[in-house]
Amino acid sequence: MGWRSIGMLADQLDYVIGVDPHRDAHAVGIVEARTGVVVFEATVPADSGGYADTQRLAEQHAPGRRAFAVEGTGSYGAGLARFLTDQGEHVFEVSRLRRERSSSGKTDALDAIRAARSVLAVKRPAVPRASGEREALRALMATREGAVTARTAAFCRLRHLLVTTPEPFRSELRRLTRARLLARLTTARPDRRHDPELRGIHLALKAVARRITQLTAEERELAREIERLTRRLAPQLLDEPGIGPLLAAQVVLSWSHRGRVVTEAAFARLAGAAPIPASSGQTIRHRLDRSGDRKLNRTLHQIIVTRRRAHPPTIAYIDRRIQEGKTRREATRCLKRYLARHLYRLLENGAPLAT
Secondary structure, three states, rough: OOOOOOOOOOOOOOEEEEEOOOOEEEEEEEEEEOOOOOEEEEEEEEEHHHHHHHHHHHHHHOOOOOOEEEEEOOOOOOHHHHHHHHOOOOEEEEEEOOOOOOHHHOOHHHHHHHHHHOOOOOOOOOOOOOOHHHHHHHOOHHHHHHHHHHHHHHHHHHHHHOOOOOHHHHHHHHHHHHHHHHHHHOOOHHOOOOHHHHHHHHHHHHHHHHHHHHHHHHHHHHHHHHHHHHHHHHHHHHHOOOOOOHHHHHHHHOOOOOOOOHHHHHHHHOOOEEEEEEEEEEOEEEEEEOOOOOOHHHHHHHHHHHHHHHHHHHHHHHHHHHHOOOOHHHHHHHHHHHHHHHHHHHHHHHHOOOO
């Protein structure tokens, strides 16, 4: 059924099953699409048996044209959304719901009903992001980001320890490059130090250096797997100037799969690159949307920063825009919008994403 083609979703369905997922249990609420009346409510376990129970309840109390509105398809609702999609059910993604007023109350059952009703007046409801290799890429990117953050924190701890290290040991270490410093500390023998203070600091330095070395190896291993998956999912992105495997991986994660983002304008809005009027008086100008996927927005910015240094067409475009009276920042905003459109077309016209 072409959910995105015509009319409101309420005109194309008989029932909507809303789900408010949690760690141990999911609240389910079935709503009649035409009237918005609650037909049935239940709570099911958050496991494979509960997923099957959810589908059985839908078949029993919501026959005919139906769809599921699941909140949190990227977290607690991921398992249920994946199960229902594999069973051929139509699943929509519901963003975090905002209650109209505090007097409306808050329970899991009410949240499930709100999730169901929230999609009835929508022409183009969001669908969950793809699983399979795309989900594997997400896990790898999140784990690598954690490793990079932990390594940065470890380097900060190492610098702090070096500042407070007693002389002359501190002077010996300060002259070393980062690579030689890590190599020396990881092979050091703190037990040979007779001074208790120096022995303790030496042992701490060795522990932090080992942590940095392990995190570096972990990050490189994850980065290699990310590059392999990215080359399989979207090799066309890697042929673009200024786009490496990590940036291409983030673009794929935000885009997800063909058809999820229906237009290049919607992709620009998702990336926070859609122009918004910001005129005042005789000044006519636009600014970029500050909402959307901030990781995707940062990715676009990093690509443009790289191209501004070494990509002649980008350099020429910025120079031309500046000559026309725009500031460098405004020229960069125009480039972001163009880049979002270009990447969207590359992704939509490329090979379908494996799932």
